[in-house]
Amino acid sequence: MALFLASGSLAADAGPIAGNPLIEIPAGPFVFGRDDGPENERPRRVLEGRAFAINRTEITNRQYGAFVAATGHRRAFYADHPLLGLADRPVVGVSWGDADAFCRHYGLALPSEQQYERAARGTEGNAFPWGTRSRGEARANIGAAVCCTGDDRDGYPMTAPAGSFNAGASLEGVLNLVGNVWEWTRDVYAPYIGASVAGGRHRVLRGGAWNSDARHLTTTYRLAYDPDFRFAANGGFRCVRSSP
Structure with a gap:
């Protein structure tokens, strides 16, 4: 079932997760990486991206709770927190494996770094989902x-x-790709160019969070993180569906 969201967004599919539609990101060239930031964000390249669809928002406590009830998977660590555990807030306190299991249950996957960055930056390589002006x-x-x-x-x-901060939506209408919670990607942390990290096991978080300063709140910032750690009060995720 297709639906159309607010102005500036493209068509979306209701998707398998109740209340969290999948926003279509079209195929085409996009800017990935940058040459004027931290070393691990270099180099800037133009890549040819395949079409995919990404959840409009982070996965919420309500949505994660439905997954737990259906599968018997362990609860999020902060499920009972008076603020972090509220039903409409992004689920936090989940490991990479927890997030991966959730997405797989619904026939989806965690986004790659390239998918996350394309959704957040648009095609022109913006520093923020809403454009080039600083966050606020x-x-x-x-x-x-x-x-x-x-x-x-x-x-x-x-x-x-x-569903907050509609003024910060991306070109296609995806929310909170910067700020609110860090988001797991499926990629193992490694340099973009050159030798891979031998035995690398850390996964990449993207997007910054509710307690991040300006340095972390860009569409290109990469954070290497222990995939087994599930006690972060500022880390969540969303899912994608890749085109065949």
């Missing part, structure tokens, strides 16, 4: 000026509801 309280759930503490300048001391 009206566009993303961000932290204090000094890493890594939260504040309530944007209205939320910790996570915000997954």
Whole structure:
């Protein structure tokens, strides 16, 4: 079933996760990486991307709870937290394996770094999902000026509801690709160009979170993280469906 979202967005499929449609990202060239940032974000390249679809928002506690009820999988670590565990907030306290199992249950997958960056940057390589201007309280759930503490300048001391900050939507209408919670990707952390990390096991998180400072809140920032760690109060995920 197809549906159409707010202006500036493309067609979406209701998808298998109740309340979290899949937004279609079309095939075509896009900018990946940058030459004027941290070493691990280099080099800047133009790649030819395949079409895919990505969840409009992060997976919520309500959606993760439905998965737990259906499968018997372990609960999120912060499921009972008075703020982080609210039904409409992004699920946090999940390992990479937990996130991967959720997506696979619904016939989906965690996004690759290239998919995440294309969804967040558009085709022109924007620094932020909404364009080139810096982030602000009206566009993303961000932290204090000094890493890594939260504040309530944007209205939320910790996570915000997954459907918040429509002013920060991407070109296609995807929300919170910067800020709110870090998001697992399926990729093992390694340099973009050159030798791979021998025995590398860390996975890549993208997007920054509610307690991130400006340095972490761009569409290109990469964070290597222990895939088994499930106690982060600022880490969640969303899923993708790749085209054949």
